[in-house]
């Protein structure tokens with residue numbers, strides 16, 4: 001018996017587990033301290049009333065013989081038509097027309113971003129921006145794929161553009177970006193779409209944070225860009241859009257026109273999902289379907305506005321302190337430069353010990369993240385304001 005030796009090439013633990021363990025250890029050592037977590041992007045507002053009502057109704061359905069549901073419909077990989085239709089409707093409002101068979105329901109973006117790799121050869125070269133959401137790198141390390149990096153830094157506004165000297169088969173793009181908060185305009189995204197189409201590469205487009213976009217020139221879906229249907233898979237989630245981090249629901253779009261080696265990638269994904277996945281619960285799917293109703297959209301817009309106000313509070317604090325950052329607008333993340341030239345983990349300890357605030361060290365997202373630090377806007381408004389007040393006390397007299 002041999003283990004998968006690729007796992008030995010991973011960091012000892014997943015970034016957010018390491019941060020969580022350090023937070024827990026500090027809490028244990030200092031139980032009297034009120035430590036504020038602005039680290040993992042986990043939501044704090046309850047689900048929208050429209051979602052709760054739909055879930056209650058679905059529970060009722062499950063309680064009666066006539067309306068009870070077992071496995072979801074297998075012809076759509078267990079996605080209920082009500083939910084698929086509502087996702088189609090939300091895309092149509094962005095000017096993107098999708099077919100029902102192109103939308104696959106899942107338990108969230110993280111799993112799909114990892115699982116989609118099953119349909120690609122381990123011989124492919126993967127292009128990943130640096131810094132980046134660690135899941136893209138770790139899942140490819142597990143599979144033993146060759147990874148090349150596109151530097152995201154201050155010079156390019158944390159938005160790397162394609163370099164035609166670099167040959168890649170799979171390209172990851174996350175916009176608005178986790179961790180930097182930077183977001184691609186349609187024009188810039190077009191350059192990536194052209195790069196992928198020229199080479200026959202596939203873009204895995206992580207749109208988990210699209211609901212935070214307010215600038216009309218930024219793409220909310222890669223399919224707003226001409227040519228993307230021939231090269232891009234889009235992966236999205238209800239986690240940040242509608243507070244589903246603990247409920248779990250997302251979706252992946254594989255256009256019918258996306259083929260490689262004469263094979264439709266949607267067909268491979270359907271085969272993978274029907275074999276290794278049994279769908280998302282009916283109750284969850286009905287809750288998710290309520291997100292894109294008129295009432296649901298109004299309610300989740302209020303929740304997103306709440307988190308955006310938190311992001312603005314953090315950004316305004318950094319402005320006052322003269323600390324450079326990106327994000328905080330069109331994004332729930334603020335990517336700040338560590339003060340005093342500190343390294344990321346050094347600043348993590350400094351902020352934890354002196355302000356009792358936890359964030360995520362930029363170096364955990366890649367080498368270009370060294371010297372940076374990520375704060376999230378998903379805490380409560382009270383905790384966000386308090387964390388900012390503590391940072392002002394700490395850095396105000398620099």
Ligand code: MLT
Nearest residue numbers: 039040041042110133178
């Ligand atoms: C993050 O903090 O980057 C995300 O919340 C993690 C995730 O969505 O898995």
